[in-house]
Amino acid sequence: MSATPAFRNDRPINALCLALAAALFAALAAFSAWLWQAGRAPLLLAPALGGLHNCLALGPRGAPADAACTAPDGSAAPRIERALQALGPRESADGRFLLGYTLVVPLLNLFEPHAQAAPAPEGRWAVNEEALRRIARTIEGVPRPVVLYLFSTHFSEEAPIETALAQNPDNMAATPAGPLPPDRYMGWPLYPWSIARTDNPITHRREQAIRALADALCQMPPAARARIAGINLLGEVHHLYPDFEAGMGAGSDYVITDYSAASRQGFSRWLARRFAGDIGALNAWLGGAPFASFDDVQPPSRDIRRQPLTHYWQHLDATAHGLLPVSGWAHAASGPAWVRVYLNGRFAARVPARFMRQDVAAARPDLGTAQVGWRYDLPFARLPAGLYRIDLALEDGPRLIHMGARYVAVMDRQQSTPRPQPMQAALPPMQPAGGSGAAYWIDTPQDHAAVFYNPLAALWHAWRAEQVVAYLRHFDALLERTCLAGVPRRTQQIYPAEKAGWDGTRFASEASLKPFGHVQLGINLYGEATQDDSFFDWLARSRQGRYSVTEFHPMHAMSAAELRRVLLRHQAHGAQTLSFFLHPPEPARQAGQGAQAAQPNPFAFDPANPLHGSDALYRAVQGVMGKTGKPDRPQNMP
Structure with a gap:
């Protein structure tokens, strides 16, 4: 008696199953097609050229520059085009690679002293309008895709405003002993700017520079603005620590940031949100902590081996997080x-x-x-x-x-x-x-x-990681309110957890390697991570389909065939752009560009730079692009 009704009820179920199967097949086919198209899209090689400061009116006044830079309507376009022509044509013969460039705009270098500027604790400064015009003319004058690198990190570009900003402790990252002083890295000044707050002068100056630059670029013709293929946000944004150059490993004293008043108060508020305002829940999670309110919770900062503790939850060292x-x-x-x-x-x-x-x-x-x-x-x-x-x-x-x-x-x-x-x-x-x-x-x-093990240390590191993301998110939201909102934005970040000897908790940068807001992954790769499974395994675990290699440093010589295999592997995994440092053309270097010319980047690809196999890597890029020695004359260029 039950067979017939059951058979009749199966028919719509079977139809539904067939429809679901068809939909699933269509989705899989579409996803496969997307992957195939992503793998076939040309990979943009976008070398970052040094030695352009004077062409962009960002260097010292009166420093030598070539004629194309000193003209009233000068720009860095001729110098960039010469460097790229020497490297290869706009597109490789097989169509797999495009050759563009990364235009590094050091935001703090946009400021110059100005007697009429609005007063500020750091002095009177105004944005250099001539620099803005030269940057816009450069993008208009180079008919290639460009990645705009809005550079402003702890690495100095010797901007005059840096020393003024560094005098304000609100701008500096703080250890438990107080604000960090300026440091050195590879002989260059390093300023440990705070990322624990966005209401300080260093942040306001970065905002001012980005708004002024966006306004200038929004005045360009749409065709020129369309060449901007991506925007790199600030650069390596992470927490700092004393002796940055030598103190990143697990063996040095464990002193980290940020212990400023703003950061400590933010930590208390963050804990209150995480535990829904229930201090008892936090105390239980910590295993019997004695805190009466979230305001009583201070971040751990003392090593139990060397310093007296009021209670156990003050303990912090390189392994306290477990x-x-x-x-x-x-x-x-x-x-x-x-x-x-x-x-x-x-x-x-x-x-x-x-x-x-x-x-x-x-x-x-x-x-x-x-x-x-x-x-x-x-x-x-x-x-x-x-x-x-x-x-x-x-x-x-x-x-x-x-x-x-x-x-x-x-x-x-x-x-x-x-x-x-x-x-x-x-x-x-x-x-x-x-x-x-x-x-x-x-x-x-x-x-x-x-x-x-101190469970409060694990929470402290989680909060510090969120500070990194929040600081980058702040500038992502700023750009979203400009005409550049549609340009893909990405980080330019390190991933120290994948380094054998680095202590990633000092940086707290891992959370920023995941997508947030409108920001995609941009990552700096050194050594083995540029080419072997270590990076691609990590990429698979992070489940990110698109990314950019914002700095590519193989650290050893490669042939054109070897480099091509590496580039194609990145392309197949979703890389959209790949950048490396490139020395400026020889005439510009001989003319002198201040400290940049005196101390060229040791990682820059250049036939005259034997460090880290850079000369061989330069020739390998030429081989990948099919450089024949014949000039690739651009349209509308002298």
Whole structure:
């Protein structure tokens, strides 16, 4: 009796299933077509040229420049076009690559002293209108796609206003001891500007410069404005710390930012939002904290080993957030090196030795490669207090080589003497390294290191990461209110967590590597990350289909065929633009461009720059673009 009604009810269900299947097939086909089209879209190579400051009226007054720059209607267009013509045609013969450029506009260099400007604590400054006109004329005069790099980071461009802004502590990132002083990086000034607030003068000057530049570019003919293929926001935006050049690793004193009053108050408000105004919920999450209100919660800032604490939740060091870096370098004679990590006998991780280690290359050139660094961040927040054993093994063909063991004490809040934890499993058979041709070293952790987990430290780092995103989002919203709103915007960011020896918590930049607002991923890649699986694995985990390589530094010579394979791989993974530093043409360098000419960028591609294989990389780009030595004369250019 039930067969007929059931059969009749199946017909609409079957039709619905067929419709859903057809819709799914159509969606998959459309997605596949989109991927195919994305992979076939030309990759824009957009080198960033140095030595243009005087052509753009951004350099010192009276500094030498070539005739095209000094003319009343001068611009950097002829100099840029000469440099690009020497590199290759506008489009490669196979149509896979376009050659444009990145125009670096240092925002603070747009300001010049002016007696009639509105008064401000940093003095009287006005935007240089001639510089704005020259920037616009440059974009109009170069008939190629351009990436506009709105540069304003801690790296100095020796703008006169920088020293004035640095005198105001509201502009400077703060450690627990107070505002950071100016620093040096590769011999250049470095200003640790604060990113913890947007109501300070450094932010206001950046806003003023961007608005003035946008107004000038909005006056260009639509065809010229359409050449702007992307906008890079500010550059590397992240938190700072003392001794920026040498203090990024896990072994140095752990002193971070930002502990300004604005940042501390923001942290309290952020915690209140996160825990829905319930201080009891925060205390429970922290494991029995004593806070009476969110205003009582101060960010952790004291190392329990060296400084007295009022309560445990003040503790902070490089591992207080619950991750212990286990790292070193390894080379296996049998092939690519992999390192196994065992915790109390139980397998914990298997990691590749693939990070670039220039220090190892200098000390052991016989290894034939610098890609030997490895790292594993061991989570210990949930481990009971006690003494643990970490064993490390190098895979060398079918055998395991025992690299060594480290004992680590996971401490409780009372700093009780840690008791040895039992082995959880027997280690697999391992052999000593003698005569195998293998080489290795364990950098961290030190034997019998002690680690203290403070859950408030994890929250502090999460807040600091949100500060980075909020600062970039502020300028994203500013550009959205200009005629440049439709131009793709991206970060120009580092990802230190993927570096073997860097401590990513000092930077707090990881959250900014995910899309927010209208901002896409723009990322700076060095060494192995430019070409091997380390970056592409990370990209797959981050689930981002489109990105830009805002700085491309392979750090070694490549042939044209090798470079082409790398570029095509980025293109296939969704790269839209790829930028590298390019030295200016030789006549401009001889004429002199202040500090920029005296100290050219060591990473810039140039046939006269042997550092990091840059001369070979320059020729490789020529090969990729099919440079024949015949000039590619642009339209409407002298």
